[in-house]
Amino acid sequence: MKYKKSKYIFPVLRNLPNGANVCLIFSGRTGKNIFVSNDTFHKVVNNQFEYLSPSILKTLLLTKVIVPASEDELKAINNENKVGMSNVKKDRLYISIQPTAFCQLACDYCGQRHSKKFLDNRHIDAIIKRVENKLNQVKFKTLEIGWFGGEPLCALKNMSILNIRLKAIAKAHGIQYLGHITTNGYALSPAIYRKLKDSFNIRRIEITLDGSKEYHDKRRFTCNGKGSFDMIFKNLVKIVSSENYDFNLCPISVRCNVDERNVEGVFPLLKLFVENQLQRKILFYTTAVVSWSNNGAGSEEGRKLLGEYSTNHIAYMIENDFIVGILPHRALPYQCLGTDEYAEMYDADGNIFDCSETSYSDFYNEKGFTLGNVLENTLNTHIRSSLKDIPKRLLNCEISPCNECKFYPLCGGLCPLALVDGTPRCPTFVYNLEDRIFLDFIAKNRV
Numbered sequence: 001m002k003y004k005k006s007k008y009i010f011p012v013l014r015n016l017p018n019g020a021n022v023c024l025i026f027s028g029r030t031g032k033n034i035f036v037s038n039d040t041f042h043k044v045v046n047n048q049f050e051y052l053s054p055s056i057l058k059t060l061l062l063t064k065v066i067v068p069a070s071e072d073e074l075k076a077i078n079n080e081n082k083v084g085m086s087n088v089k090k091d092r093l094y095i096s097i098q099p100t101a102f103c104q105l106a107c108d109y110c111g112q113r114h115s116k117k118f119l120d121n122r123h124i125d126a127i128i129k130r131v132e133n134k135l136n137q138v139k140f141k142t143l144e145i146g147w148f149g150g151e152p153l154c155a156l157k158n159m160s161i162l163n164i165r166l167k168a169i170a171k172a173h174g175i176q177y178l179g180h181i182t183t184n185g186y187a188l189s190p191a192i193y194r195k196l197k198d199s200f201n202i203r204r205i206e207i208t209l210d211g212s213k214e215y216h217d218k219r220r221f222t223c224n225g226k227g228s229f230d231m232i233f234k235n236l237v238k239i240v241s242s243e244n245y246d247f248n249l250c251p252i253s254v255r256c257n258v259d260e261r262n263v264e265g266v267f268p269l270l271k272l273f274v275e276n277q278l279q280r281k282i283l284f285y286t287t288a289v290v291s292w293s294n295n296g297a298g299s300e301e302g303r304k305l306l307g308e309y310s311t312n313h314i315a316y317m318i319e320n321d322f323i324v325g326i327l328p329h330r331a332l333p334y335q336c337l338g339t340d341e342y343a344e345m346y347d348a349d350g351n352i353f354d355c356s357e358t359s360y361s362d363f364y365n366e367k368g369f370t371l372g373n374v375l376e377n378t379l380n381t382h383i384r385s386s387l388k389d390i391p392k393r394l395l396n397c398e399i400s401p402c403n404e405c406k407f408y409p410l411c412g413g414l415c416p417l418a419l420v421d422g423t424p425r426c427p428t429f430v431y432n433l434e435d436r437i438f439l440d441f442i443a444k445n446r447v
Helices: 038-045 054-062 073-086 121-137 152-172 190-198 229-241 263-275 300-319 362-366 386-395 416-421 433-444
Strands: 003-005 009-015 021-027 032-036 066-068 092-097 142-147 176-182 202-208 252-258 282-288 344-346
Touching (some): 021 038, 032 054, 092 152, 121 344, 152 176, 190 202
Parallel strands (some): 092 344
């Protein structure tokens, strides 16, 4: 049989401090990072497969570094994706709830239109009825609630009412009840953390710090212009130092939204985590700022800078014992609210959505992303937007640039909303994947 090297491989040749060569081949088809000899490396790169030993050839075929010469790789990838998607369990009902449109912060890149609106009792009754209808139609094993905003903790009273009733529904149906919350962290005290963990069954809390104080406060400030870093960081330290903090059950994840204005602020933040011995107590990741509701936030320059800078961020995190993800994994088309046929989100007006970025936005309302209202429609629980079609379109090779991209098996196209808008949110690892491949080798071989 004739073979060819996969178009989705990433060969990396680097030197160690002692002068020795390290030869690595990362397979985007399988997400495997393979350490090979100098001889094997050059035979693969130069298509000299006939000179490989049978055992090495077998390994390279299994990891899809080498594939049959006749194989249509994109078709093969999408066939694998179809199988993977058919095996995804559909036994979880995911509901995202925005109990308020209000937020204490006025972040300069936020795409939401904030107001002092809160879910009232009519909305709560209608949401409960709608969720019950969904649970009566399909046999789920889990009801998972994603609390979002605005700032959800500004409506903790409303959240608590909903939580009691949703837990009762889950119990009546004999299913598990879980949740997670995305919060700015400004009002997240140790007492509230405990309540979220123990009463709301929250299993992940995500807060945002956009670099160190100098950088964060220039972009994430309160409605009266006051910086928010000190309050959020103080809350974080208090919570993870408290006896009720349980990293294994309910970890706090810190997201850092990065563009060209604050990319220099990530390192000082990492060092601050080290100074406070937080490396093993939190999760941390960076993500590029993107345009939200067509507000023009983010830029390709910022995305590229984050990709380039994150090489040193990861190296520092490895050296200082952070919990760090280094390499991407083989990915199916992205699974989110919009691609889950049962999932929905409700905002503080009771409007129904299938994407967390489309609420409180005239831009997306005009494009048809408001799917109804819980006060008007409790029975039709299968209304969807065009987001539902994205996985199928990806599998049919209908979306560019994904169907031509070397990174497609590793990202699955990512955000469906961005693909519908024609503005793909390519992962920042496209700018430093070779560095990550080498760092993965270093991390696995640390003494």
